[in-house]
Amino acid sequence: RRETMPEVTTDMVQIKMSYPGASAEEIEEAIIVKIENNLNGIDGINYISSIAKENMGTIKIILEDKVADKQVLLQEIKDSVNRIPDFPADSESPNVQLVKTRTNAMILVLHGHAPERTMRELALDVKDELIAKGASQVAVGGIRNYEIAIEVKREMLRSYDLTMGTITNVIKQGSLNIASGSIKTNTDEYKIEIKGKKYNAEDYRDLLVKTRPDGTAIRLSQIADVSEVFEEGKCQGRFDGKDAILICALRSSDEDIVKLANTINQYVRTKQPDLPEGIELSVFADFSQDVTKRIDLLITNAWQGLILLFFVLWFFLDLKLAFWVSVGIPISFAVTGGLMGIWGETLNSVTLFGLILVLGIVVDDAIVFSENIHSHQKQKDISLMDASINGTYQMAWPVIAAISTTILAFMPLFFIDGKMGQFISIMPFVVITTLLGSLFEGLFILPAHLGHGGHSDKHSPLKILGKKVRHSIESKIDSFINTYYVPFFHISLEYRYATLALIFFTLMCTKGLISGGHIDFVFFPESDGMFLVTNVEFPEGTSFSITRDAIKKLEKSAAVVNEKYGNYGKNGKVIEGVYSETGNKGGAGHVGKVRLTLVQPEDRELPSKDLLNYWREETDDIHNALKITFSSEGGMSMAVKDMEVLISGENFDTLTAATIDFQNKLKNFDGVFDVESDYKPGKRELNVHLTQQGMIMGITLQSLANQLRQGFFGTEVIKLQRGRENINVEVRFSKEERANLGDLYKTLIRTPSGHEIPFDTVAYVKMKRSMSQIMRRDGKRRIRVTSAVDKAVTTPKKLQKMITKKIVPLMAKNIQMLNFPLKAPMKNKISL
Template sequence: MPRLIAWFVDNPVAANLLMLILVVGGLLMLPQIRKEEFPNVDTDYVQITVPYRGAAPEEVEKGVCIRIEEAIRGLEGIRKINTAAMEGLCNISVELFHDANKSKALDDINARVYSISTFPRETERPVVTEVTVTSTVMEITISGPTDERALKELAEEVREELTEDSRISQVEVLYARPYEISIEISEQQLRRHGLTFERVAEAIRDASLDVPGGSLKSDEGEILLRSKGQLYAGREFEDVVVLKRADGTALRLGEIATVVDGFEDTDLRVRFDGNPAVMLRISRIGDEDTLEIARAVKAYLARKQDSLPSGIALVISRDESQDLVDRLDALLGNAFSGFVLVVLILALFLRLRVALWVSAGIPIAILGALALFPVVGLTISSLSLMGFLLVLGIVVDDATVVGERIHAYQTQGMDARSAAIRGTSEVSIPVIFGVLTTMAAFLPIITIRGNLGSFFAAVGVTVILCLSFSLVESQLILPSHLAHRRARRTSAQREGRVAGIQDAVSNWLERLIANHYNPLMLKVVEYRYLVCAIGLGCMIVMGGMIAGERIVFQYFPSVEGDRLYATLTMPEGTSAEVTQRAARRLESSAERLRERLDQGRSAQESVVLHTMTSVGKRIGRGTLEFGGSEGSNYAEVLIELAPYRERGGMNSTEAAGLWRDLTARIPDALELAFTAEAFSAGKPIDIQLRGRDVAQLGAAAAELRATLQSYDGVFDLSDTFRAGKQEVLLAIRPEAELLGLSQRDLGTQVRQAFYGEEAQRVQRGRDDVRVMVRFPEAERASLGDLENLRIRTAEGAEVPSLSVARMVLGRGYSTINRVDGQRVISVRGDVDRSVNTPERVLASIAKTELPRIAERYPGISFALAGEAEDRAEAMKGLGEMSLMALLIIYALLAIPLRSYLQPLVIMSAIPFGFIGALLGHLLMGIDLVFFSLLGIVALSGVVVNASLVLVDYVNQQRRSGMELVPAVLRAGAVRFRPILLTSATTFFGLAPLMATANVSTTLFVPMAVSLGFGVLFATGVTLLLVPALYLIVDDFLRWARRHFAADAAAEQLERAAAALEASPGENSAN
């Protein structure tokens, strides 16, 4: 290594070219790196969807879901099978192991599912897809006092025009019902003309189709033949001939039926600021850039406004690109402030030129890392910027140690070249291995498991890249620059003010070392065992504070957003009109909330930007959800608030709580929840009850809900055990079989009359339009219509349905959830984290109530889901990888030190860094969260650097012949300045982020607090406790040597005495 350092010192052109390559490479790559709020993540899910239109959840479960579960169970790579059987749909989410071969698993699942031949005839083709997460960039709402068709047509027009831009590839229309052509024929007309639904549907299929006719080859060339008769519009179907009479006349469909070219018969009503609305969601996929897409959309909207119909509003209702810009601006601002503080700290302790060259290592390392971003697949995101921010103070640690040592030799009168080579070589081993230990500490962050784990890999990779290039800069580039700086001028020649400050700080530091630190070190040497006992006592006290919950831990903090949600669930079967009236109450309370929040503000300054109401479907939140919630009993109201900076720091969580208080009780509501979280790791409380006896599951769920309700801070409790819609169960009578009727005949004719017979599907533009034949709505609106239905026998006779079928009224389930083949009921709730934590509630429940319920209801098992499940997985993975990282750090310390015990002395700073991190959380008044643990894990590699530099210097002095105690005292005095500098730069580099009040960056504050305060506290440990431990270890080794030496001497004496005792006998024998 010294030869390589000397070569770069003697060849400044090579050093400058290396620096130029890193800087230019980063600047060239910067415009090409994609910008996004959060990095793309790969999911471990495969989704299977099978539509079974018109079927009840139990029919879906038995006819479709269970058959798929049985088919795919046991396939390699499958971890869990989550099933939801809903009305008309089977939705199965297959969770794979993290290390599973996803392509093979997808192929295997496809093969098994498509090999099933026993699905009911009415099911549609299964769709098997690998789940991918697309990032929403923007949502556009089109609203106005017009009809549904006009809104949807305008939305499709906007979609087509947007996708013409090469920067935009994914635009989907939301909250618009699918088109459908409904052909409604009364029973009277069917009977009058002797028709059936099947005959009408067959007539449509025969008349509406295109048939290729091959080709005609003539002397002039080849001509394609086509029979073109496909119908597309509703009015075209009116001319279809359904019956030819004996007299040659034809009966056309329009004569006996009403053809409605409209929308599917589903309950979906959306209002935006009081007007009917549809929405467009623009997403980013692949390598598309969020900011480029946003610019393209905004430019299009500016052009489109003038051509909109009168009264129609086209507004941006959600702009994730602005969130990205705000978060990036905040992080960049904190990074710049941190950089300035680091430079100032270095300038106080080092000569200005040395400080500037040491600080130059920050942009060089960052630009070098950016140059490799495209290679490793990283993007500029909130997470990668967080990595840059974390490394801001760490990245100069190695350069600070090198620069300080070079500066020390130069101030002693050594020439610049020799000082650069000797100073760098002297600390190269501890610096190199210190950086490697820091890299090792960030490895667990790259390999975190769970839904959130993939996000944090960008932080770890960014830090490791920066540290790699900082090592290159500190060992090769920095020595060359410091070796070739101009000779230091006298203080009179330098600018007096800067020099005066630097000299004052330097003198103060020398006095601090001479008058306070050195005398204290003498006491530490003398009372080293007491010092270690005090350190151990601090650890015990901190452990007691954690056990006593003085420091609260929660997995995922509440991340506030700018949107308030009120989610309403009414009983199954509730009409859309009733749900609509309930939603109106939420809108009224939302208006009262607006008045409260806007007190003292003008209309233009209102903190409420928009209000959106959806009945029949819940509003998407950009999270990964399977199945969704649709139906006339669901409603959701959304309030869009002004950005945090524009609403005067108003807390959105408190606003959601106020909205809850302003909302009167809604009769019959099963669930009403108010939230303001931007995103979460899942429900804070989500307990799954698994078993086969549904009645037992329901009773156990009720008991569990009642118990949870008694806990302070627990609110918005609900469970998934809900009665479904009323059902009429039809069974064929025995006497009907004598007429040739079967259960299938009965079910098919009832389905055709009330749900409809699908005649065909028409591809109309991008839309797949179903053509349905059914009774008019007036003839399928009551039980009387079912009772009056006439069933046709095989001979063509017609009999009343009551005479051939038994009808039993019942009620099924709204949704049947299953996990790994067992029915599941989930009990879910939220926790007010200012009062309680989910961890505390779940720990108490698991210890007391769950065992009692399990004892009362044999056959029922429990499992944690949602946030708790993800927490357990992430914590387990983090713990395993942290242990591995500690082993790697130990090895990296043991190799240069050539000792088994000295690495343990150095690593003793790690638990005290943990103590510092906890004290930092107490001082800042924030809870310990998972992000805090990530900072603590990273801290373990940072705090050992200073200890390594200290211990390595002690070893150097001892190798040069110095006695132990003088070597320890000298090492403390010599290494005091670089240790203090590296700790100060790390802390102050993170200080702006720790002090931020910006809501967009509060997510990252706990990580910065752990690292900053941990390093700060560990500095004192390094300067005092590590020397004490070093001496204690030496005491132990000397004691061991004396003990074993004494034993060896005693053994030799015994052997000699035995030999002497044997000698007289031998002589006498002679």
């Protein structure tokens, strides 16, 4: 089975809880803090990280490595969360699950000029067909769900003396299915069912809302606009300038990524003729290519090495010997392949790297055995089998010792903790099993093959010529050995303590050069990526059109890069495709992303790092953006920032001030760029408070909140399952009556006595800027600061030392309550 990367267990439980309409602060207070407090004292939890956003709270629980049964701990966490009695009434049930990782096999893009509804239905058809073809999971991104929107006009409410609550109850009571029991007769049983659930907008329009004293019926369509629309919010995907939807085929743990990719590629070829004119289905990214290329590299290296080995041994030693030594190498790899199959391991980037690495090592053992056997077989007074046995026995312990030292060098990789340990532990398994297979073949199989046959006295002209050439080369090698190597060897033995001291001195010098920073150390070297990605973010509340204009700037600059540097790539281009996304599914119009697919590294002369810099240089200034990040993805480098600092504390004002100070100091270091934090100001918030007059009239905060929420946020009355669609029935004010601040003040608030009072009589408003998200770590608010490092100027390790020496002491004088755990790729965490 083939996959891109080894499967890694996450050791993480995730709790997600939705609270529609709530701010980040409300989510933190009403959900996050309660769950965190209830989880205290549970054994097996390493740490808890939480994030509160508008409408949603997420808690990530990182488990300790010692946890033997994660399912037992998962159930304990579920029970603890379910015991919390006072979650908000409008919040949804918490979703608690052990996180499972899935990897992309292929990303398709459906693009063209067509209405949103048409594109959406086609994308979902593609999803269903891919699942039918064998893909276990397919995700469609950038589409909005349908909803049945019932938008009530305020004037109609007043005319018919209705409230939003009344309309909500009418809809709930008029659209339902209920099992009402059964009737059992002597011969049969009859189930009683009420089948009144309505699935289309047309069915809701005729709902009876009220009957007047004169018998006149008031239908829902008379007081509200009822229509089936897309949920509010905007998300626009574009591919090469056309409307687009991404379709991601994910690979499960038991699927072969290459077979799955081949199936999907075949599907794309056959699907294209069936699509409407002007709409195309293209492959945006094929992640199986990484595995395929590494397998091809392994095969290429193997046959080239075998050919070279065969001819060298044939030339210097013997044809039969060359043949059997060459055959022995595939046997060693066959042993590894068999053991990998038994243990359920896969061919992935790490195992293939291990096989490529060990390819050059296994050759040495067979050569050592065969050369010594050959020298014994030159003796005429001994049989070939005896010569093979004697030659093998003579070299057995030296070869075993050599292989053992190599095995010991790889053994520590088995004991690396955490995700990195899971990720890399398969590599020593591959190397060690291949070495043991090579040793077995050299000790038992190779001697048996070389021990058969007989001494041949026939000498062809070709053999005579080869013997002369071989003798000429051997004489030169012997001369070098006797003149230089043997005297040096004797001196080393005579002054053995001085020799050991020199070796130790060299080792210490090497360690000193690395520790002193004279030789830079980078845990993961930069590798060529397959994608360039730019994320842009504006302050919350920024209009969709402003974000879209910024995305178009990035698309334009990418086109300029492709035009300028296209001659460095295959077919006159270095960029294969450009996919952009403005907004997101959650309706946030202030964020956007542009992703470039690059030509394969072997088909272009420029590395992804250079193309990323050119793209950055060609992009015009994007004014008022909170954050713009350029990054490269798809290489073998780990997807982590070069530097990460967590700043945590109780007082949030002090925390934000410390973060800004830290970022400003960090930007002054040479070679440091893309300094950013995950703290973002949120939308402008209208804080509504009751006036004294409102209180006197009997209006409570709960009543005020309910009436405003019903009108401006809306009420989700019913959830419908219609075929493959999940459709919500939403009741709210019409869009025109909740489009500006004045609409709030036009709202009439109903008192307990039934009178309607102007909003500004019973309430007043204070405006402030809210927080878009609140991040927490182990019960405290925290802010993460990250940066990238130019490896040509400095390294993460050097940056870590500079932060420790130059920034932290200055900040610690003024800020005693904060801690700065620093995480760089070469270290897990250190406390400063």
